[in-house]
Amino acid sequence: MVREEILQALLRVEAGENTLEEVLNRKMKNKQDQGLYREILKGIYRHLITIDYFIHSFLKKKNQKLHLPIQMILRMSFYQWMYLDKIPAHAIVYEGVELAKKVGHRGSVGFVNAILRKATAQKLDPEALHFNSLEEEIHIKYSLPVEWTRYFIKNYGEDWTLDFAKNSVKIPDLHLRVNTNKISSQDLKNSLKKEGINLVDLKGVCQGLEVLEGNIFETEEFKQDLFYVQDKAAMMVAEFALEKEEMIERVLDVCGAPGGKSIGMSFLNPDLEIFCCDVTKEKVDKIKENLHRLDLNQVKALKRDGRNLSPRERDAFDLVLLDAPCSGLGLLRRKPEIKYNRTLKDMKSLVKLQRQLLDTSSQCVKPGGKLVYSTCTLSKEDNEMMLEDFLIHHKDFDLLDQKVLNLNEETDGFKMFKLVKKC
Numbered sequence: 576m577v578r579e580e581i582l583q584a585l586l587r588v589e590a591g592e593n594t595l596e597e598v599l600n601r602k603m604k605n606k607q608d609q610g611l612y613r614e615i616l617k618g619i620y621r622h623l624i625t626i627d628y629f630i631h632s633f634l635k636k637k638n639q640k641l642h643l644p645i646q647m648i649l650r651m652s653f654y655q656w657m658y659l660d661k662i663p664a665h666a667i668v669y670e671g672v673e674l675a676k677k678v679g680h681r682g683s684v685g686f687v688n689a690i691l692r693k694a695t696a697q698k699l700d701p702e703a704l705h706f707n708s709l710e711e712e713i714h715i716k717y718s719l720p721v722e723w724t725r726y727f728i729k730n731y732g733e734d735w736t737l738d739f740a741k742n743s744v745k746i747p748d749l750h751l752r753v754n755t756n757k758i759s760s761q762d763l764k765n766s767l768k769k770e771g772i773n774l775v776d777l778k779g780v781c782q783g784l785e786v787l788e789g790n791i792f793e794t795e796e797f798k799q800d801l802f803y804v805q806d807k808a809a810m811m812v813a814e815f816a817l818e819k820e821e822m823i824e825r826v827l828d829v830c831g832a833p834g835g836k837s838i839g840m841s842f843l844n845p846d847l848e849i850f851c852c853d854v855t856k857e858k859v860d861k862i863k864e865n866l867h868r869l870d871l872n873q874v875k876a877l878k879r880d881g882r883n884l885s886p887r888e889r890d891a892f893d894l895v896l897l898d899a900p901c902s903g904l905g906l907l908r909r910k911p912e913i914k915y916n917r918t919l920k921d922m923k924s925l926v927k928l929q930r931q932l933l934d935t936s937s938q939c940v941k942p943g944g945k946l947v948y949s950t951c952t953l954s955k956e957d958n959e960m961m962l963e964d965f966l967i968h969h970k971d972f973d974l975l976d977q978k979v980l981n982l983n984e985e986t987d988g989f990k991m992f993k994l995v996k997k998c
């Protein structure tokens with residue numbers, strides 16, 4: 576049953592009817608099925624290029640086109656055989672063939688049966704493959720599209736790109752920020768321990784915890800919103816923005832949905848008056864929902880286009896945070912679909928929007944106030960080059976500080992910059 580759901584979800588994603596995120600949000604009655612559904616779907620997109628490479632190695636003709644449902648059945652089956660240890664070969668073949676009976680004709684059932692029998696009779700190990708170049712190795716072994724592989728090699732070199740690609744296919748740890756409005760970090764740890772959840776403090780962030788063991792989503796503490804799930808890197812943007820800042824009262828979060836950075840800043844300093852904005856009603860509703868859940872009354876959610884300035888916003892904020900829309904390549908561990916959906920061309924078109932947002936945001940900062948610019952991507956166009964260009968055209972700003980978090984075992988990839996507006 577769950578495999579049929581996975582097949583339907585894959586077909587909807589491939590047809591462009593739903594995004595991966597949308598199909599992943601599907602709720603199932605059985606928790607175990609839900610876990611497997613999510614794991615297989617996300618895993619397939621994490622390793623898509625590698626899986627397709629192996630599937631093609633079993634086909635008679637090079638570049639053979641497969642009937643879409645049959646291709647999806649093979650992707651699911653190969654993923655399970657290559658990346659999950661608990662599912663035996665006979666179960667993978669049986670399930671694959673049963674699915675093929677539902678969506679294919681007799682010939683395709685035989686085809687699936689033959690390929691899966693051959694494939695599951697051996698170990699399919701990407702580590703054992705040999706490549707002609709490191710570029711090819713990164714592309715196939717770590718499922719990084721050629722365009723991004725070349726882009727990163729050109730900008731950061733082969734070693735950096737290899738490291739980035741290796742980390743981009745890992746399953747991220749689960750981090751959470753304690754809702755200090757409702758509970759202290761120690762009390763939350765003690766209380767979750769009684770439910771079998773093992774947590775440790777996250778180094779480098781206040782009130783951040785890492786889950787070592789247990790399902791936090793099934794706990795009473797989750798239902799009571801005693802914490803907010805967020806990667807350490809995203810938490811660090813809020814820390815970076817408020818670090819060494821004692822005089823801040825009013826904050827504008829320009830691109831705020833779903834509210835992660837505003838929530839983080841508010842937990843760090845509950846006295847701040849924060850305006851958390853985004854451009855569409857749906858996005859603002861999402862912010863409101865999160866704020867309501869966490870009881871954060873000191874944060875206000877507003878619909879606002881960050882490119883437009885109203886006169887009362889000029890020089891009005893002690894801190895303006897622009898967590899800009901970007902190519903998102905620092906998030907590949909949790910959103911693997913990004914690497915296939917975003918292109919270099921998309922990235923270049925976002926630069927124009929980022930430049931406009933940065934220019935308008937800078938006008939909202941009080942003299943002596945701070946402007947923080949952050950992205951969850953690692954490309955230079957969205958980051959260093961954007962800032963260089965901004966500083967050339969805005970002589971009233973100085974760069975105070977910057978931090979780069981590479982995508983690695985500990986965090987998503989983020990870059991952040993703090994500027995001060997001269998008095």
Ligand SMILES: C[S@@+](CC[C@H](N)C(=O)[O-])C[C@H]1O[C@@H](n2cnc3c(N)ncnc32)[C@H](O)[C@@H]1O
Pocket residue numbers: 809829830831832833834835836837852853854855858879880881882898899900901951
């Ligand atoms: C990186 S996300 C923000 C994540 C958010 N800061 C958080 O921590 O949860 C970028 C956001 O920019 C928003 N955005 C895009 N264009 C915008 C515009 N013209 N004005 C305001 N927000 C915009 C998008 O809707 C998206 O929610």
